[in-house]
Amino acid sequence: MTDMTLYIANKNYSSWSLRPWLAMKQAGLGFREVLIPLDLPDTQTKIKAFSGSGKVPFLEHGAVRIWESLAICEYAAEIGPRARLWPEDPVVRAHARAVATEMHGGFAELRRNMPMDIRSRWPERNRQSHCAADIERVVALWREARERFGKAGANGKGDFLYGGFTIADAMYAPVTTRFVTYGATLDPASMAYIEAVNSLPAMREWTEAARQEPWEITYPVFRQA
Ligand SMILES: N[C@@H](CCC(=O)N[C@@H](CS)C(=O)NCC(=O)O)C(=O)O
Numbered sequence: 001m002t003d004m005t006l007y008i009a010n011k012n013y014s015s016w017s018l019r020p021w022l023a024m025k026q027a028g029l030g031f032r033e034v035l036i037p038l039d040l041p042d043t044q045t046k047i048k049a050f051s052g053s054g055k056v057p058f059l060e061h062g063a064v065r066i067w068e069s070l071a072i073c074e075y076a077a078e079i080g081p082r083a084r085l086w087p088e089d090p091v092v093r094a095h096a097r098a099v100a101t102e103m104h105g106g107f108a109e110l111r112r113n114m115p116m117d118i119r120s121r122w123p124e125r126n127r128q129s130h131c132a133a134d135i136e137r138v139v140a141l142w143r144e145a146r147e148r149f150g151k152a153g154a155n156g157k158g159d160f161l162y163g164g165f166t167i168a169d170a171m172y173a174p175v176t177t178r179f180v181t182y183g184a185t186l187d188p189a190s191m192a193y194i195e196a197v198n199s200l201p202a203m204r205e206w207t208e209a210a211r212q213e214p215w216e217i218t219y220p221v222f223r224q225a
Helices: 015-026 043-048 069-079 090-105 108-113 128-150 167-181 188-198 201-212
Strands: 004-008 032-035 058-061 064-067
Touching: 004 015, 015 069, 015 167, 015 201, 058 069, 064 069, 069 090, 069 167, 090 128, 090 167, 108 128, 128 167, 128 188, 167 188, 188 201
Parallel strands: 004 032
Antiparallel strands: 004 058, 058 064
């Protein structure tokens, strides 16, 4: 029995929850999950009972308490070092950290215009043109990582940004699902990367659970439509 509990929100909608959940799964860490549905009258009361920030994801591991998705991913990398969630080479690792951090702190337009709705297909809600600069930057980062490090297998063999799966891939996993949901048209290399991420057994498990969820949320960006 594990003494790790990851608090998350709706698998269909909570992109921040998906990131550490996926990293922890990829690292082979056993954990219990507790899901707090978003957008309900008691959501904040429930989350604030354990998380001072009023947000999930949130990890409890014995006496350890960690909030913020990227900090939880970092912890997973430290307690599961064999998974190589960060590349060993400091140069490659620094690049992967920059790529992951840019996602954590940025791409607001992409997140606002193409919110995660992993089980749905909304080509008619495609707002690619409203966040074109963000998408261009995401695709450029993917291309650079793949060309410089991924293809050479800097973090082992694989079709991910640095070859084998890293936290950088976990950070962009929700973005890959958004491109699928809204039927974005991207270059072939980006499409291949999206396919690689979404073919992971853990991604399939998360998506299947999202399909079973009863909650429906309409994002502000679509409310007037
Ligand atoms: N910077 C935080 C963002 C976390 C966040 O915004 N979580 C959302 C769910 S995706 C949340 O908990 N919202 C609480 C609410 O809407 O009541 C992280 O990286 O973990």
